[in-house]
Amino acid sequence: MSSRAVAGEILDRIIRGGAYSNVVVRTATTELGDLDRRFVQRLVFGALRDLLRIDRALAAVSTRPLPRLDPVVLSTLRIGGEELLFARGAPHAAVDGAVTAVKERGMPAAAGFVNAVLRAVAGTGEAAIPAGAEGTALRLGVAPWLLDQVTAAMGRAGAEEFLAASNTEPAIGIRRRGRSPVPGVPVAGIGGAFLCDDASAVAEAVAAGHAIVTDPASVAVGLAVAVAPGMVAADLAAAPGGKTLHLWDAMDHRGVLVAADLHQRRARRAAQRTGPGIRWLVADAVHPALRSARFDRVLLDAPCTGLGTLRRRPEIRHRVRPESAAEAGRRQRAMLEAALPLLRAGGRLVYSVCTVLAEETVEVVAGLGARPPEGLPGERLGDGLLLAPHLTGTDGMFIAVIES
Known part of the structure; x- marks a missing residue:
């Protein structure tokens, strides 16, 4: 199965099935190579962050209401929308890849619809984001009520900074056990905590009992x-x-x-x-x-x-x-x-x-x-x-x- 098809299946398991993204992305990509695994992770996590904007763009060009679409079709479109609008993939590769993915997932009859919708998205892009609090919430990827609740706790500037930072990809956090050296950069003020971008080095440290991921x-x-x-x-x-x-x-x-x-x-x-x-x-x-x-x-x-x-x-x-x-x-x-x-x-x-x-x-x-x-x-x-x-x-x- 292609990486885009895997990404669509994972997204569906998260949104409809209630799976945890950090768990299912890891367990469902074990058969993929490193490049494909990272590609799937980027598409899935990106689609979850950008879901409100993706659905808005899809709804603007779809001839059918999104809630009435088959889940396989909808998740395929969402992955394609993420690649087109936010991952900056080549339009022809994103559209053709989505068409292949929906066929691989058992919905060949929907290939033409997927092709038409994503070609329309590629042609029109994303509609202008409205001004005001609604637009701010949309840019940050949250519902307006959630932005309001975070604002009540942190103030508007703090809320926007927190939510914007929450849309970034984190490094791997580890805690050192004992005195053995571990990979990564120590975190200021938090003794024993490190951040590392090298997953293989982290895995070696964990396997040796020198660190745990946290x-x-x-x-x-x-x-x-x-x-x-x-x-x-x-x-x-x-x-x-x-x-x-x-x-x-x-x-x-x-x-x-x-x-x-x-x-x-x-x-x-x-x-x-x-x-x-x-x-x-x-x-x-x-x-x-x-x-x-x-x-x-x-x-x-x-x-x-x-x-x-x-x-x-x-x-x-x-x-x-x-x-x-x-x-x-x-x-x-x-x-x-x-x-x-x-x-x-x-x-x-x-x-x-x-x-x-x-x-x-x-x-x-x-x-x-x-x-x-x-x-x-x-x-x-x-x-x-x-x-x-x-x-x-x-x-x-x-x-x-x-x-x-």
Whole structure:
């Protein structure tokens, strides 16, 4: 199957099937060579970022409403639209490649329609983007309501900078384990975090046990917890286990580290990933099965809308709803209130979420005596610290410290 056909199938699995782009792009391209794999990744991630503008251009020339098109046809057109409008591919190659792709995917009868639509797009290009907030949202690839919510949290200038930076391709983030050298450039202010563009070098470092792949913002969360060997610590929403393993490494594998997650399958996989020594259990952080225990350190890296990870998972912008942040915030506050009694006197709890929206960040920790962690880069946001692609070159992450 051609690379464009693979890209169309992947896009359909993400949009209709709910697959995670960062996972399915990797697993569905194993049979492709390096150049084709990168081409597919560029088309899929680009189409997800530019989807609103692509659909606008397609709808302007299509003789049929887009929602009524067969999913195979629509995803083929979207990949072709991305190549024509944003990837700056040669028009004839993009159109001919899309025609071949729709045939390969079992829809030869639609080849003429695909050819006509994409030739029209190639000829007319994209219509002028309207002025005002609607046009700004369209250029940034988000719905106007989402731009409004990010603006409410960060101000208009900050929102536009954040969303523009979230449309860029990130380097690979890694955390060094031990003292062995690792590839990449160290991230200022986040000890042990590196950024690297060489995927093969990263794979070698991971295989040797010298590094794990994780964004520097996640490394910052582990540093904020400030564990030490011999402590008793808990990670209350621990899967997939990257931050848990960071805590265990920082404890020099000495002490007690309890890791909990609501989902048994996720907890089991995380336990396999992190190895022996960590005590994994299945528990709801709102009603933790640890009520009689007391900890020196507690990490609550709460489930959230994930808007801080748009660079790596651009589909999130199409999955969140206007009420998503408020719904998440209510659960996050309940989790936080359940976690606070687990602290020993003098203990520290770190609340973190990979998002920037106020309902999940400043509003969740309001009135609890939270403060930003010290010694980390970022910008103060309410009673916490915000890392973001336009500020620190990392994923978006809100971190707040509460001490008993």
